[in-house]
Amino acid sequence: MIYKLSRLMRVVIICSLLAACGGSEIAASGGSETTTILNVSNPTPTIPTISHSLSGQIQKGPLIFGSRIWVSELDGDLNPTGKTYLSQTTDDLGNFTISTTVTSDLVELLGVGYYMDEITGSLSTSQITLSAIADLSVDETPTINILTTLQAPRVKRLMQDGVAYTEANSRSQTEVLAIFGIDSSKIDALESLFAMDITGSTDQDSALLATSAIIAKMSSTAATANGSSQAAEMSFYISNIGSDIANYGLVNSTDISTAIDNASAQIDLNAIRTNVETYYANRNITVIAPKFEEWVDKDNSGLLPKRKITATSQTFTDDLLVNRNEVITSNSIAISGVGSDNIYTELITGSTCSSAGVNLLKNGDLVSGSFTTLAEDDTLRIRSTSPSWGQSCVYTANVGSQSLDYKVTTKPLVTTFYQGADICQSQDSPNSDYQYIAVPFYTDQLDFISSSIVNSQYIGIGLLTSGPTSGPLVPTRIEIHADNAGSPSGTSIATAVAGNGTYGLDIDTVNDSSGNSYTTNRLYIQGYFGSDGVDLQANTKYWAVTAYSAPTRTHLELCGAVEPVSYGTVKTSSDGSTWADAGLGAFPKLFLFQ
Secondary structure (H helix, E strand, O other): OOOOOOOOHHHHHHHHHHHHHHHEEOEEEEEOOOOOOEOOOOOOOOOOOOEEEEEEEEEEEEOOOOOOOEEEEOOOOOEEEEEEEEEOOOOOOOOOOOOOOEEEOEEEEEEEEOOEOOOOOOOOOOEEEEEEEEOOOOOOOOOOOOOHHHHHHHHHHHOOOOOOOOHHHHHEEEEEEEEOOOOOOOOOOOHHHHOOOOOOOOOOHHHHHHHHHHHHHHHHHHHHHOOHHHHHHHHHHHHHHHHHHHHOOOOOOOOHHHHHHHHHHHHOOOHHHHHHHHHHHHOOOOOOOOHHHHOOOOOOOOOOOOOOOOOOOOOOOEEEEEEEOOOEEEEEOOOOOOOOOOEEEEEEEEEOOOOOEEEEEOOEEOOOOOOOEEOOEEEEEEEEEEOOOOOEEEEEEEEEEEEEEEEEEEEEEEEEEEEOOOOOOOOEEEEEEEEEEEEEEEOOOOOOOOOOOEHHHHHHHOOOOOOOOOOOOOOOOOEEEEOOOOOEEEEEEEEEEEEOOOOOOOOOOEEEEOOOOOEEOOEEEEEOOOOOOOOEEEEEEEEEEEEEEEEEOOOOOEOOOOOOOOOOOOOOOOOOOOOOOOOOOOOEEEEEEE
């Protein structure tokens, strides 16, 4: 008869044999089963001891010195074992240590305190509660942060649904990051949310600072709108996002999704970097904020990360000595050598320059706002409006890790002809309505700094935009006519587009090419002849004819003539061919400029 021995009997027999042979320990197996190691003198199984030295940080920006920390041991199903440790932060950087060893791999950490606000760089006015579920066998120095706080409810829910901890942790961190448009697979060497540190330098550290700053910006905006505190609004967002994540694995509220998009677009990245680094510097710690800008979707393109890497070997060519108020577009910069990466791109306007009318052009298309995302073979240009006469502006395109400057300067304003006086007598209007008004001027050597021909691009006349009329107060054009027996010839030598102070000629003093200074203010009506300008002969009589779209009668500022008036007086006309004396007895100022 064949008898089948039970597993226990086999072990007993083996142990007996070993005892007879002087043996002490063995691992016995049958098929795929493995028996527990036994000591023949003490048959009680040896259970491995778990022991962890736990220290870490709590960061929403760091919680201040003395913030309370609770650590609860968990079993494999995340149920509390009943063993809890109490500690507090030991400095203003959020560091804490548990004084005794922790005897569980899985723990839940909870911290309460005031925190450094990345938006302002100062401490919060209210406390906040942050939490994390960490695996100490992976990291004995976990960080409690915003992302771990959002993740914890989801981990618990997944494990309640029968998902193992390792899978629950991996799945939930992917879902939490996706709230902020971050694909977890694109974070280089992602370990876990509780392994992130805003003072670190890794990709995952960058993602933490980015998301933490976005939550802070959302909360600040809501606090302003609701008359509450940032911490209160942050607690609201954390609770609601955590609840949505726990139940659905995503944010189910369009209001919260919109708030994230708005905060990403509105957040001041330069201020965040400065605030974080300054906060630590004030505590005698040198911290270089990680590249969090890569994980903030400033242009709401949905393209993350936007890498800060070398993206081009080209530079901008400066545009020098252009006209004032001229729209200038830089040369094109091509993105190359970045492979499949998207590139962080930001336009910064110099502090002394106006940002109005300054834009990036991506592949020839105007970009709305100061940020865009570039990729391989994309092109970038800068479009701006040139500053005032003799000034310069520098625009900087931060392209990946590079800062590319583009400089625009305007040429100095140079007087080529003047007529008038610094102190004006009075204001007056012609004695009847007119559609054309003509001011004579003579290019003698006193006014006309040339021996033959001078080119002028701009003209300014002391005609006011007021008067006893219901007609137009600003002319449509200014023409230069030759003289015909003491009146305008009726034929335009050159025509300037006119406007009310359009060309910035109404300034205090301007020099000519010889360094002589002239008072050029009170030139209300101004015109531009174009880049070719108008060539005028020396020692020649001309007329500046100002044409209106309909009959009018504006005031003139009578600044007198510094020369004899024998070459004519101000005249008016209703048709541009028949002229009459305006009856003023003096001239308005008239200047020509290079």
